[in-house]
Amino acid sequence: MAGTQRKTKQKQAIYDALAALDHPTATQVYERVHEEHPTVSRGTVFRVLGGFAERGLVRKLSLAESDARFDVTTAPHAHGVCRVCGRVCDLPLPALAPVAAGSILGGFHVDGCEVQFTGICQDCSKMNMRQSAQIK
Ligand SMILES: [Zn+2]
Ligand SMILES: [Zn+2]
Structure with missing residues (x-):
């Protein structure tokens, strides 16, 4: 149970960081989350962002010349x-x-x-x- 709660909190922190940034890359989201939640790993951030995109909560953008960026405006x-x-x-x-x-x-x-x-x-x-x- 405690594990589930921690995961939910991590997801919320990742979503909040994404929403606070302007079309960030996964690395930018990770850097922001990491400031407040140093225990969240880069792998978790990438995996959670991918999950958000699959569920249609965020849009994953593949723009020319850049890493994938994430957009909360769906x-x-x-x-x-x-x-x-x-x-x-x-x-x-x-x-x-x-x-x-x-x-x-x-x-x-x-x-x-x-x-x-x-x-x-x-x-x-x-x-x-x-x-x-x-x-x-
Ligand atoms: Zn400019
Ligand atoms: Zn956009």
Whole structure:
């Protein structure tokens, strides 16, 4: 019983860390959990995250050029990956939702979606503007 409770607590801590971070990799979740729960191993974090993804509690993202990232927002949405800082942002794209919810497109049954745009995030584009202002 005590073991089960400890596991539940670990899972909660892992979920909380995931929710507090912005599309983290498993390693980032582990580092965060480890600060408060030094006994939780890297293997546990990876295994629990995989379990969350299998049960549809979180989305596992396989974005180009990076390790798998995890997302607590399971509703269909697109991602923007910043070419400058590598940050992953949620992009509201309401048109995606009805398609991803189970459309049939040309005989293809859609049951999920992963849309990735590349570009420059808000912070980096501000920085860019500041830099070009200085050059003038
Ligand atoms: Zn950026
Ligand atoms: Zn997202």
